Amino acid sequence: xxxxxxxxxxxxxxxxxxxxxxxxxxxxxxxxxxxxxxxxxxxxxxxxxxxxxxxxxxxxxxxxxxxxxxxxxxxxxxxxxxxxxxxxxxxxxxxxxxxxxxxxxxxxxxxxxxxxxxxxxxxxxxxxxxxxxxxxxxxxxxxxxxxxxxxxxxxxxxxxxxxxxxxxxxxxxxxxxxxxxxxxxxxxxxxxxxxxxxxxxxxxxxxxxxxxxxxxxxxxxxxxxxxxxxxxxxxxxxxxxxxxxxxxxxxxxxxxxxxxxxxxxxxxxxxxxxxxxxxxxxxxxxxxxxxxxxxxxxxxxxxxxxxxxxxxxxxxxxxxxxxxxxxxxxxxxxxxxxxxxxxxxxxxxxxxxxxxxxxxxxxxxxxxxxxxxxxxxxxxxxxxxxxxxxxxxxxxxxxxxxxxxxxxxxxxxxxxxxxxxxxxxxxxxxxxxxxxxxxxxxxxxxxxxxxxxxxxxxxx
Numbered sequence: 001x002x003x004x005x006x007x008x009x010x011x012x013x014x015x016x017x018x019x020x021x022x023x024x025x026x027x028x029x030x031x032x033x034x035x036x037x038x039x040x041x042x043x044x045x046x047x048x049x050x051x052x053x054x055x056x057x058x059x060x061x062x063x064x065x066x067x068x069x070x071x072x073x074x075x076x077x078x079x080x081x082x083x084x085x086x087x088x089x090x091x092x093x094x095x096x097x098x099x100x101x102x103x104x105x106x107x108x109x110x111x112x113x114x115x116x117x118x119x120x121x122x123x124x125x126x127x128x129x130x131x132x133x134x135x136x137x138x139x140x141x142x143x144x145x146x147x148x149x150x151x152x153x154x155x156x157x158x159x160x161x162x163x164x165x166x167x168x169x170x171x172x173x174x175x176x177x178x179x180x181x182x183x184x185x186x187x188x189x190x191x192x193x194x195x196x197x198x199x200x201x202x203x204x205x206x207x208x209x210x211x212x213x214x215x216x217x218x219x220x221x222x223x224x225x226x227x228x229x230x231x232x233x234x235x236x237x238x239x240x241x242x243x244x245x246x247x248x249x250x251x252x253x254x255x256x257x258x259x260x261x262x263x264x265x266x267x268x269x270x271x272x273x274x275x276x277x278x279x280x281x282x283x284x285x286x287x288x289x290x291x292x293x294x295x296x297x298x299x300x301x302x303x304x305x306x307x308x309x310x311x312x313x314x315x316x317x318x319x320x321x322x323x324x325x326x327x328x329x330x331x332x333x334x335x336x337x338x339x340x341x342x343x344x345x346x347x348x349x350x351x352x353x354x355x356x357x358x359x360x361x362x363x364x365x366x367x368x369x370x371x372x373x374x375x376x377x378x379x380x381x382x383x384x385x386x387x388x389x390x391x392x393x394x395x396x397x398x399x400x401x402x403x404x405x406x407x408x409x410x411x412x413x414x415x416x417x418x419x420x421x422x423x424x425x426x427x428x429x430x431x432x433x434x435x436x437x438x439x440x441x442x443x444x445x446x447x448x449x450x451x452x453x454x455x456x457x458x459x460x
Contacts, residue, residue: 032068034435035075042437044071044132065443068436072449076428077139086145088137096133097126098236111233111280122234123275146424147417152409160412161401169399172407174351177391178362179316179334181309182326183302184384185294192261192288199259199266199286206256206284212270215284221265222285230282234275244269248281290383295375302373302385310370316389325384334389346406348394361388 033040048067053059101114101122108114111122118125152160202219206212213229220226237245243262251257251271259268269283290298305323308314320334329336336358338349351359361371371388378384394403401408429449440446 030437032437032440033072034433035072036079036432036434038075038079040068040071040075062443062445065440065445068440068443069445069449072434072436072446073425074136074139076425076432077142078135079432080428081138081142084142084145086138086141088134088141092137093130093134096137097129098238100129100133101126102239105233110228110231111235112231113233121275122278143421147420150413150417150420152412152416156416157405157409157412158401160415161399161408171396171398172350172394172404173396175348175394176351176354176362177347177393178336178349178354178358179320179389179391180326180329180336180358180386181302181305181316181320181324181334181389182329182378182384182386183298183305183323184325184382185290185298187288187291187294191291191294192266195286195288196259196261196266199268199284202284202286203256203259203268206268206270212282212284216282219286220284221287222283225283230284231272232281232283234273234278234280236278244283248279295383298385299373299375302387306370306373306387316370326386335391347391348406351393358388362390365390367392 030042031039032042032045045064045067049064052063052067057063101111105111105114108117115121120128202215205215213231216226216230220230222230225232232240235248237249239245240248241262241264243260244267247257247260248269248271251269253271253273255271257267257269259266261267265285265287267283267285269281271279271281273280301323305314305319309316309319317333317335320330324330324334326334332347335347336349338346338353340353354362357376361374365371365388367390369390373385373387376384376386397403399408434449436446436450441450
């Protein structure tokens with residue numbers, strides 16, 4: 001198998017954006033391949049290759065073979081989706097495009113910078129993306145239809161594991177299951193007033209004629225927008241917290257909002273421009289800092305919860321769900337999830353992947369024990385208190401059915417899915433006219449496609 005070969009990665013390839021070539025002055029425009037009644041242009045491949053380079057990868061002409069392989073796969077799936085009347089709504093296309101553009105804007109340093117890079121407005125680029133995204137989503141749905149309902153029984157998992165070469169079984173390092181309960185200080189209205197007053201003072205400066213951008217650069221506590229005069233660029237309704245969105249979309253260009261509160265602190269904003277369902281704003285933020293009294297209350301609160309949990313008056317999962325302020329974990333009963341495994345959402349996490357603070361907290365714990373509440377600062381800079389629960393710790397070991405059933409089941413399921421997809425593609429390729437440009441005939445990734453192509457041409 002070549003380093004790029006895998007015909008079942010259409011879901012991965014369709015998640016990328018073909019934006020990196022927007023600045024290219026000379027894009028090759030010729031037919032790279034024909035699949036049934038559809039063509040794949042060389043310019044499409046060059047776009048994806050430019051995206052690959054823009055992500056920091058080294059130049060590798062072989063990667064174009066991989067891209068063409070994925071395009072062939074996508075065309076086959078999309079054609080069958082049309083035959084099977086699989087529908088994709090305009091809303092689904094819009095959501096997908098908006099999600100991509102949010103990511104691209106973050107990577108580019110803001111929407112305005114992205115538009116400069118693209119050399120066109122985002123509205124224009126969204127329309128250019130639409131046909132491609134529509135096809136990609138159809139291909140995704142078709143692939144999901146093909147494998148829907150596939151599952152594995154315990155016997156199939158056992159047989160899959162027994163079929164593996166014992167000498168090549170994976171080796172797993174120490175894995176842990178960890179929970180955390182977090183309490184952030186809650187300020188009273190009186191305690192918050194000093195921060196609101198500061199925001200009102202800055203707003204008054206703007207009202208009295210001081211340049212908004214200058215005030216933002218000097219005093220706004222939003223590190224992402226302050227260097228740009230508070231400018232957040234264009235954004236849709238779903239890209240900001242609800243309080244900010246509600247304020248921004250009811251105002252007219254040039255209007256200055258009153259001071260309002262969100263989870264980030266006290267803001268005021270100015271609408272710079274409206275463009276359909278997008279608005280460009282700039283804002284000034286005053287963050288709410290915990291007071292000594294609020295920290296004392298938070299400490300007393302978490303100490304009380306901790307004592308009840310340790311005394312078995314309240315189980316950890318219920319305590320986390322009821323009281324934890326960590327929105328990412330409280331609805332998992334406080335348990336951290338392995339973010340490298342989005343599909344299975346397992347709670348087993350390699351110890352070397354834990355944040356340093358969590359690793360330190362559980363290092364001396366035995367399974368079933370809790371660390372004492374301690375003050376901490378999260379990634380966003382918020383100060384709070386937390387205690388940690390070590391549910392389990394698995395020693396380093398070679399894969400075994402007893403200890404790693406969930407992982408082996410996942411691998412067995414993926415193997416079954418791959419075999420199903422392989423059968424489907426084999427059947428479709430044999431009955432579909434496929435013609436690939438001669439310059440790709442040396443690609444290892446495309447050998448099977450070329451073989452079917454030669455057979456089809458011989459029959460014709």
